[in-house]
Amino acid sequence: MNNKKSLGAKLVGAPYYLWAAIFTVVPICIVMYYSFTDSNGNFTINNLGQIGAYMDTFILSICLGAVATAICLVIAYPMAFIISQMPASKQRIVLILVMLPMWINLLLRTYSLMNILEDEGIINNILSFLNLPAIHLINTKTAVVIGMVYNFLPYMILPIYTVMSRIETPVLEASKDLGSNWFQTFLRVVFPLSIPGIMSGITMVFVPSVSTFYISQKLGGTMELIGDTIDRQFNRNNDFNSGAALSFILMIMIFICMAVMNKFSDDGEETIVV
Amino acid sequence: MKKFALVLKRMSALMLAVVVFCSISTFAFAKDDELELNVYNWGEYIDDGTDEGASSCEYSKDVIKAFEEYYKKTYGKTVKVNYSTFENNESLYTKLKMGGANYDVIVPSDYMINRFIKEGMLEELDFSNIPNYANIADTFKGDAWNYDPDHKYSVPYLWGTVGIVYNSEYVFGDVSTWNALWNEEYKNKILMFNNPRDTFAIALAKLSSDKNNQNITINTNDLTYWDEAYKLLEEQKPLVQAYVTDEVFNKMEKGEAWLAPCYYGDALVMMENNDKLKFTSINNSIANKYVDAFCIPKGAKNKKLAEEFINFMCTKEISFANACYTGYSSPNKLVTEDSTFPYYQDPNGYPADHRLENSYEEFLWLNPETQAKMDELWGQLKKAELGFLKWIVIIVIALVIIALVYVIITRIKKGNDSGLYEDDEDEEEEKTPVLSRKEQKLAEEQENYSPILAEEDKLE
Numbered sequence: 001m002n003n004k005k006s007l008g009a010k011l012v013g014a015p016y017y018l019w020a021a022i023f024t025v026v027p028i029c030i031v032m033y034y035s036f037t038d039s040n041g042n043f044t045i046n047n048l049g050q051i052g053a054y055m056d057t058f059i060l061s062i063c064l065g066a067v068a069t070a071i072c073l074v075i076a077y078p079m080a081f082i083i084s085q086m087p088a089s090k091q092r093i094v095l096i097l098v099m100l101p102m103w104i105n106l107l108l109r110t111y112s113l114m115n116i117l118e119d120e121g122i123i124n125n126i127l128s129f130l131n132l133p134a135i136h137l138i139n140t141k142t143a144v145v146i147g148m149v150y151n152f153l154p155y156m157i158l159p160i161y162t163v164m165s166r167i168e169t170p171v172l173e174a175s176k177d178l179g180s181n182w183f184q185t186f187l188r189v190v191f192p193l194s195i196p197g198i199m200s201g202i203t204m205v206f207v208p209s210v211s212t213f214y215i216s217q218k219l220g221g222t223m224e225l226i227g228d229t230i231d232r233q234f235n236r237n238n239d240f241n242s243g244a245a246l247s248f249i250l251m252i253m254i255f256i257c258m259a260v261m262n263k264f265s266d267d268g269e270e271t272i273v274v
Numbered sequence: 275m276k277k278f279a280l281v282l283k284r285m286s287a288l289m290l291a292v293v294v295f296c297s298i299s300t301f302a303f304a305k306d307d308e309l310e311l312n313v314y315n316w317g318e319y320i321d322d323g324t325d326e327g328a329s330s331c332e333y334s335k336d337v338i339k340a341f342e343e344y345y346k347k348t349y350g351k352t353v354k355v356n357y358s359t360f361e362n363n364e365s366l367y368t369k370l371k372m373g374g375a376n377y378d379v380i381v382p383s384d385y386m387i388n389r390f391i392k393e394g395m396l397e398e399l400d401f402s403n404i405p406n407y408a409n410i411a412d413t414f415k416g417d418a419w420n421y422d423p424d425h426k427y428s429v430p431y432l433w434g435t436v437g438i439v440y441n442s443e444y445v446f447g448d449v450s451t452w453n454a455l456w457n458e459e460y461k462n463k464i465l466m467f468n469n470p471r472d473t474f475a476i477a478l479a480k481l482s483s484d485k486n487n488q489n490i491t492i493n494t495n496d497l498t499y500w501d502e503a504y505k506l507l508e509e510q511k512p513l514v515q516a517y518v519t520d521e522v523f524n525k526m527e528k529g530e531a532w533l534a535p536c537y538y539g540d541a542l543v544m545m546e547n548n549d550k551l552k553f554t555s556i557n558n559s560i561a562n563k564y565v566d567a568f569c570i571p572k573g574a575k576n577k578k579l580a581e582e583f584i585n586f587m588c589t590k591e592i593s594f595a596n597a598c599y600t601g602y603s604s605p606n607k608l609v610t611e612d613s614t615f616p617y618y619q620d621p622n623g624y625p626a627d628h629r630l631e632n633s634y635e636e637f638l639w640l641n642p643e644t645q646a647k648m649d650e651l652w653g654q655l656k657k658a659e660l661g662f663l664k665w666i667v668i669i670v671i672a673l674v675i676i677a678l679v680y681v682i683i684t685r686i687k688k689g690n691d692s693g694l695y696e697d698d699e700d701e702e703e704e705k706t707p708v709l710s711r712k713e714q715k716l717a718e719e720q721e722n723y724s725p726i727l728a729e730e731d732k733l734e
Contacts, residue, residue, distance in 0.1 A: 025559055044679040053653070053654075053657070054653075054657060055664070056657060056658040056659055056660045056664055057657050057658045058417075058657040059658075059660060059663075059667045059668075060660060062667075063663075063667060091646060114521070114524075115524070118525075118528070118530050119530055120528045120529050121528050121530075138530075139515055139516055140464075148285055217468075218521065220516075221514075221516040221517075222514055222515075222516060222517055222656070223658065224509060224657060224658060225658075228656075229653065229656075229657070232652075232653070234368075234647075235362075235364060235365055235368065236362075236364050236469065236470070237364075237649045238364060238367060238368055238371070239649065260674060260678055263681055263682070
């Protein structure tokens with residue numbers, strides 16, 4: 001039905017399309033140009049060959065991103081459900097609390113997280129004050145995952161909350177009327193309706209987690225994730241071509257991951273509907 | 275959520291517009307008689323007057339403001355200094371090379387100056403406009419420093435040496451050799467620089483003293499030495515807590531780490547905040563000495579004014595203030611010969627000239643092949659090693675792909691039964707682009723029905 005839009009409607013959308021063209025399409029084209037050329041501008045596919053050398057880094061990034069996303073989902077889903085059940089005035093306050101950390105810069109938050117997790121940091125100081133054994137957190141994979149979860153959790157809560165707050169009470173009442181208990185209502189009504197929120201939440205957490213570079217640098221010690229590698233290629237080595245190639249590969253990998261998830265979710269919806 | 279994303283996008287568009295507008299308006303409203311000078315320096319690398327009164331330095335002041343006032347007084351013209359900072363030499367290079375920026379004065383380090391000279395990116399300085407260049411110590415104008423071989427392009431600003439900073443509460447042995455950073459006793463308490471040049475310099479210096487081979491320098495272009503240095507670093511990696519930049523301050527001061535290679539100027543700051551910390555220079559092998567110097571990039575709009583600025587920075591008061599504020603060593607002999615200078619005759623900050631010439635070496639710009647080798651080895655050092663975990667993940671991914679293929683196949687099968695109708699409609703539309711009004715209405719109605727109902731409709 002898109003072709004039925006009036007000229008006015010098209011014009012309203014124009015700034016956005018212009019924006020998307022200049023800041024999304026053109027940069028992607030530039031990334032592709034650099035990926036397939038060498039430093040003299042000649043066509044080459046050697047840059048993409050690096051994927052072999054950085055395979056472990058790619059896999060590590062995707063694994064940590066997936067773990068962080070899963071933890072975010074486990075924390076955020078009940079949280080979003082609880083918020084959506086609250087009275088409206090309370091909802092506003094709690095939502096502000098959820099978003100509050102986002103008002104502070106990610107770099108700052110990660111830097112302070114470093115101070116919290118360190119061997120001489122706040123957590124271990126409290127533990128030693130209570131005469132409990134110290135735990136080593138900083139410079140481990142756990143610390144990096146904690147950093148990702150902490151930084152990206154709001155991006156999981158908000159979309160799920162948005163979807164859940166749209167589920168109207170009559171729907172739940174109808175489900176009860178038809179004899180479902182609490183659990184059945186959740187499984188067959190609330191959960192299927194919240195799937196779109198879960199999907200966009202996963203996208204919004206997984207993508208930045210996989211491509212993050214600051215968090216792993218500060219919390220991961222000697223660990224390097226793929227974002228760090230790309231950052232290094234651009235900023236340190238001034239090697240735009242291989243940096244772009246790595247970004248390009250990362251983009252494709254994320255795209256595949258998202259496609260896989262979307263396929264499964266579409267399928268899931270269908271089976272539930274049918 | 276899409277709405278949220280849209281709002282976010284619109285907000286950033288608005289912000290961008292505001293920023294663009296502001297920058298345009300500053301250009302537009304800048305007065306004709308007002309000069310502009312764009313200075314690009316390292317962060318936290320100039321006296322901004324915040325120490326005034328508090329410190330022991332009698333000259334402390336806001337240096338940039340002082341220059342603006344001085345210029346107004348001497349020439350009667352207003353000059354506006356746009357002072358901005360960079361994080362490392364490489365980002366400075368990228369910025370200059372991409373040509374997006376316009377700077378009059380930059381302060382790169384030795385090896386980057388060397389590179390800029392080799393690539394013809396600097397203006398030759400007119401020293402008749404910089405009479406205070408005479409205040410710079412003669413060592414900086416001789417053979418001890420080779421980054422600017424003819425001393426034509428740069429005026430030294432601040433310099434320093436690398437040594438080891440350590441926590442005397444935990445570290446008792448002798449740490450005045452690079453071997454201390456390879457000591458198993460300090461496992462996970464060692465920090466290293468998060469950049470290849472500094473880290474490889476340490477490994478090359480250690481290699482040189484291990485093999486007692488004077489030919490191995492930190493600027494060597496012999497790739498086999500780089501391979502051997504890499505082996506040393508690989509061996510060291512399990513002992514290293516982290517490769518750090520600015521976090522070194524925090525981690526050393528809190529006792530989170532015990533040992534770190536460090537610039538003396540930085541060590542002074544740490545030692546001020548934790549009196550357990552000590553600094554030692556390296557005794558048995560080479561260490562890095564560096565200098566950051568004023569240069570004028572090619573295409574600078576206001577060369578004369580830039581030289582005026584450099585000249586001003588070489589006056590005794592200003593050099594004194596900057597050396598006090600930053601803690602780095604000053605090349606200005608009027609400062610170092612003044613006995614009221616807080617770091618007067620400090621052996622770590624101002625090693626004797628013969629030591630400076632023999633035990634320290636500055637970085638020079640490496641051959642492109644060596645540079646590429648270094649970047650490659652650094653990537654190899656830093657990349658993740660997963661071992662058996664890798665295979666588990668690959669198997670999982672393979673399973674997911676198989677599952678996906680299965681899902682797609684079952685869908686196609688399903689599609690043959692029910693999804694076919696929609697495809698048909700599409701084709702029909704393509705064949706007959708102009709639909710009658712009735713047909714259009716029908717199509718609209720069908721859109722609202724579920725496919726199954728619609729199909730029934732059609733059958734009727």
